[in-house]
Amino acid sequence: MLLWSLMLVVFGLTTGEFVVAGILPDVAGSLGVPVPAAGLLVTAYAAGMIVGGPVVTVLTARWSRRALVAGLVGVAVAANAWSAVAPDYGSLLAGRFAAGLVVATFFAVAVTTAVETAPEGGQASAVARLTVGMNLGMVLGTPLGTLVGHAVGWRASFGMVAVLVAVALPLAVRSVPGRAAPGAGSAGLRVFADRGVLAAIALTVLGNVGVVMVFSFIAPLVTEVAGFPAGAVPVLLLVYGAGAVLGNFAGGWLADRALLPSVVGLLGALTAVLALGWTVGAHRVSAPVLVFVLGLLAFAVIPGMQTRVVTAARTAPTLAVAVNASGFQVAAAFAGWLGGGVIDAGDGPRALYPAGAVLTAAGLVLAVVVLLRDRRPAGRAPAAERDAVAEEV
Template sequence: MNHGARTHPGVWALAVTAFAIGVAEFIVVGVLPSIAHDLGVPLARAGGLVGLYALALAVGTPIVVLGLAHLPRKPVLLWLVAVFLAGNVLSALSTSYAMLLVGRIVTAIAHGSFFAIGATVAARLAPEGQASRAIAMMFAGLTLAMVIGVPLGSLIGNGLGWRVPLHAVAALAALAALALLATALWVPKLSMPPAGKAATQLAALRQPAILSMMAVTLLGFGASFAAFTFVTPILTGITGFTTNIASLLLVVFGAATLVGNLTGGRLAASLGWQTALRRMLVALLVTLVALALLMPYKLPMVALLFVWGALAFGMSPGFQAGMLTTAERDAPRAVDFASALNISAFNLGITLGETLGSAMVARDHMALTPWAGVALVVLAQAPLAWLVRRSSRSIPVPAAG
């Protein structure tokens, strides 16, 4: 294992594109009230720009990846970036809620497919044993977008109007175009991975190991979102921070996600994804319990926000590396499709966490939202333990040829 190997330029190109996609996804969150007011729709309906984005991503990604299974990876990535640009420009030029929603859905489908296929490409560009670190580098572009995109987009949009940050996202077309060029130059021509017919790939959905890995991702990643969806009202209404300080603390959380993502990739590479996930899930459980108990206290909350952000997103490389490893063993002709299924699991986890949190908030139990996350972390232990036991009992079979 070569820990000192330099990152392939193609991985950097994928990370740049991931940053552009991440900003396009997250920038809407901070300006939803302005969008609702300007377009004359209820706030709950405007929230569909977030919820339907995640749903379109979860449903559309496996379908698109399945359709692209037999096409060369490099042209596919270039076309997905082009589709992302088209959806993003449509969103920026929207004059109605329907038009904006269509643009968001187009962007979401390109987003999910790019990450599903890009993760497998990043893994193939990495030195042996360093796939998790390469995936983490790519996902770092997404988490960096969260650090910069949400606070900056909220500040600009609430001060100058919601269209300004959306046009700023359209201006990222230049950045994404550079990423497009970089992808063309730096991602080498890759041999096609073995891909079976559609029925062969869909058979991955009947593999207990694939479904178990999806469950680990869905439950483990979704555990944070019952509370994180309402982190601003928690910080202002329960902890007692001002709105401005709460916005600043979101930057702290975002910075922690970036640190956690890179650190999580290193841990998954050095310890193995199974050990890394077991340890981080236990640490997340302890953190969420502490969050529930110490929510009224300012200083502990600041520290917990950083630890929470690092753990919540630090597991992402392990989740994705775990799915790729599982698919290579149990569904070798459907690796990209399995990667897409895991991208769906990430977003279904967000939906599950948000749904549980919303149900608790609707009953005036916002302070209890971290306990919903604790329950999801506990549930995630079962499929992960099964995967660990199964792996320890399996006997390596020499590859043919």
């Protein structure tokens, strides 16, 4: 029941994050603003996540987990309900920022709770089951919300999200433990003095930025490069989502057996597949296979990366995961900007594949460094690390 209720909230929040993309023209026309200005609603949500990750988590660190979940999800319900009735563009922009403000902290609480309550050796699989809510929000919730918006009006899309999250609220509050998460208040900030924690967060950013860049431009990749009609894009997004769901479970299973080696192997495979995209992505027969495999590998690395952050940040895992989620949003914003630059450089969308491979290779190098560092004999650990271990004992 615990994982199911948390997954349901993640499903609703993810739907709220991505549904805007499907109703942007409707919002722009209704509020009398250009489509690029309406696109800032996506930026406002991401900005809320980036700011809210560290700030909200520190300010609420002494709250019991049950009260924290109730407050975070309650704000999400209110912000999405406000978005549904916002009278003007500025009000809607504020509503999207407020909706994003609580997401990173909630995701951090959900991940750390899933890891803490999972049986030994099953932590990454628990994270994978939780992340399925994100997959379903992308491949089911977002298209459903878009259909509702087109049929009834864009305000109904945000209303639907508010209802989804509100339905999950009592289940989540009843299921989570009452105690506070480890690492209370600003004292938890000391966790970021640990190089292992910083490396785990950097691994998430570097390891994901390449494939996020490619996914951000999936529409021109499958239409202009592979030659599919625009009507095929939703189908290919479902193909990507199917790979993502399978990858979640496979990645969790692998990470529970060999956490860092599985992350290294998956990043290596992702680098190779992105590099092959230059050739494979240009043909109608092979492009759907490429899209499926990219979805599979992109989400297979997530359970291991998230579990690594939790295990590295033993004293303040919730804060570390919240900052990790904020870092992912920064990477996503950077990926969109960089992808546009790659396309404008002259080689078109096809150049995104090798560019993504190079970025992912940087994440692979960092993963190898972290793996070798973990395997270093304890006697050769730096003095700071030995002091930290002694202090814990």
